[in-house]
Amino acid sequence: MTHNGSYWFDSLAPDDLGLAAEPMPTQVDVAIIGGGYTGLWMAYYLSEYCPHLKVAILEAEVFGFGASGRNGGWCMGTSHDVEALLSQVSTRATGLRLARAMQATVDEIARVADHEQIDCHFEKGGNLMVATSPFQVTQLQDELKHLHQVGFTEADYRWLDAPESRARVGTASNFGAMFTPHCAAIHPARLARGLAHRLKARGVLCLESTKVTGYVSGRVETNRGELRADKILRATEGFTPTLKGQKRAVLPIYSMMVATEPLPGSVWDEIGLVHRETFGDPRRVVIYGQRTADDRLAFGGRGGYYFGSKVKPVIPGDDPGLDSVAQSLRDLFPVLVDYKMTHRWGGPLGVNRHWRPTVTFDPETGLGSAGGYVGEGVAASNLAARILVDLVRGEDSEILGLPWVDDLARNWELEPVRFLGARILQYAAERADASEAELGRPARFWDGLFNRFVD
Ligand SMILES: Cc1cc2nc3c(=O)[nH]c(=O)nc-3n(C[C@H](O)[C@H](O)[C@H](O)COP(=O)(O)OP(=O)(O)OC[C@H]3O[C@@H](n4cnc5c(N)ncnc54)[C@H](O)[C@@H]3O)c2cc1C
Incomplete structure (x- = not known):
């Protein structure tokens, strides 16, 4: 399977889907399972710091096929667990350190994209969390006050009053917004494919259509034969339950997206997003949107879970779960009634039992893994990969003091x-x-x- 159903894959250059096939090696130093951002970033930093190592990435489909090539493109300077850490006095300093590391990660991704000339439409226009109801003004302002009390400044989070917020994003109701500059909009598949191309050029073995059927310390079994590896790093996030013995390790939850046709200037005069700001609101069934570089609205919302942790590699465009996402977008921007939604897709993301990302590596077995970003993995996967690479290298670094390291979660409950x-x-x-x-x-x-x- 090469296409993940997303607008992002549709908008890649036609010859971009699929790298030239490589012969299957029999022995490597490091085998990475899964070719999304987590796996690609691991290979990137390994090839940076340890160019002598023979590294292979094994991807069942094509690089970026999973969540990394179909997400909302919010490259966020925070992660899902920051809020919980900040809420307790005892973990506040850790939460702040993690938040600062995530903020720096957005710039690190920009740096690499620039350095490697990966045109992933990176634009750091920030993020608007819009109060679409008056009571949410109090809610968001309380949150803002808390953020300032724990150590953030106006340069990190600030309040936009209703006129300023409306000028930024013309949602049907808008009573003000909390703004942070620490978020960029990207074209997610361009980042994933761009990284894969650069890695191949550096000599990393980039193996597409190579599905891992099982692995133990030192040995990986695939549909193309067996591979021996000193170190085996799993980077399969929401797809993890499909691996032998890992059914309950990660909960695959689905997120659903739609994209409009390119919208004319008159519509953008009403909607705004001049700096390609990402936007959402405080509802619990999370929504997220961005203006794409080619003037579409790409918009998503959290979907559900399928019995038995079933992983659906592709969500068909007529899936009824997509209707409510399309409706939410139209409710936010009634002007869209006259415009087509040309693309509808979805996919799995991964949640660990403790709802926090985790990175782990055992030097004795050579086995490691990273993931479980709870739908906030675009930037977090870069930080997680850097942590894992430092663990593999046995290199002490500041990021090894972050709370994801060896913060192992128990298995999810039985069905x-x-x-x-x-x-x-x-x-x-x-x-x-x-x-x-x-x-x-x-x-x-x-x-x-x-x-x-x-x-
Ligand atoms: C619709 C959607 C919208 C999202 N929006 C955002 C957002 O706006 N911002 C944000 O921060 N996060 C978002 N996320 C989450 C984010 O995309 C993910 O957390 C992140 O991409 C995970 O990267 P990954 O490399 O760990 O996993 P993935 O990108 O899912 O990669 C895993 C890869 O492993 C491969 N694989 C699976 N099994 C095997 C096997 N047996 N052998 C070999 N390969 C295998 C898969 O084919 C896949 O390519 C979204 C997720 C979804 C689904």
């Missing part, structure tokens, strides 16, 4: 508990959002239930 838990979580999130939209005040009961399930 049907897993499915029921995911369903209750989704239902509570939807009910809380619907109630708040209807009544214009916080939905305390549903919010309480929702929060019980995300810890």
Whole structure:
């Protein structure tokens, strides 16, 4: 399979999908399983710091086929676990260090893209979290106050009043927004494919259509034969449950996206996003949008979970789960009623049982892994890969002090508990959002239930 169904893959140069096939090696120093950002960044930094090592990346489909080539393109200077760390006095300093490392990671990605001449449409226009209801003004301003109390400044997060916020993004209702400059919009597939091309040019063995069927310390089995490797690093995030013995290691949750046709200047006069700011709002069924470099709106929302951790490699465009995402976009921008949504797709992302990313490496077995970014992995995968590479090199570094290192999660529950838990979580999130939209005040009961399930 080469196409992941996304607008991003559709907009790549026609000859970009698929690298020239390479013969299967029998022995390498490092074998990386999975050719998304996590695996590609691992190979990138290994080839930077240890050019003498023979590195292979094994990708079942094509590089960027997974979440990395089909996401919302928010390259965020934060990660999912920062908020929880900042909320406790005992972990606040750690949360701030992680946040600063993530902010620097956005610039690191820009640096590499620039240095390697990967034209991934990187534009650091920041992020707007829009209050679409008056009560969300208080909610977001409280959050802003908290962020300033714990050590961020106006240069990190600031309030835009309603006129300024509306001028930035013309959503149907907009009562102000929390703005951070620490976020860039990118074309996700261009970053993934661009990295793959550069790695191949550097001599990394970039093996597409090479599916790992099992692995143990020192040995990887694939559909193309066996490979011996001193170190084996897994970077399969939301696809992890398809690997032998890893069914309950990571929960695959789906995110769904749509993209409009290119929109004319008159529509952009109304919508704004002049600096390609990324935008969302505080609802629990997360939404995210960006203006693409070719003037489309690419917009997504969190989808669901399938019984038994089923991994659907491609979501068909007529999947009913995509209808609510399309509707949310039209509700935000009624002007879109006259314009087509040309693309609809989705895909799995990975959640660890403790809802935090994790990076681990055991020097004795040579086995390592990174992932579980809870839908916020575009930038986080770069930091995770750098951490893993430092662990592999046995090199002490500041980022090894970050909380993801060896923060192992237990397995997810057996079915049907897993499915029921995911369903209750989704239902509570939807009910809380619907109630708040209807009544214009916080939905305390549903919010309480929702929060019980995300810890
Ligand atoms: C629709 C969507 C929107 C998102 N939006 C954003 C966003 O805007 N911002 C953000 O920060 N995050 C976002 N995310 C999350 C982010 O994209 C992911 O966290 C990140 O891309 C994960 O990268 P990865 O390399 O770890 O995994 P992936 O990119 O999923 O790569 C895993 C790779 O492993 C391969 N693989 C699987 N099994 C095998 C096997 N047995 N053998 C060999 N290869 C195998 C797969 O084919 C796949 O290419 C989104 C995710 C989705 C699905």
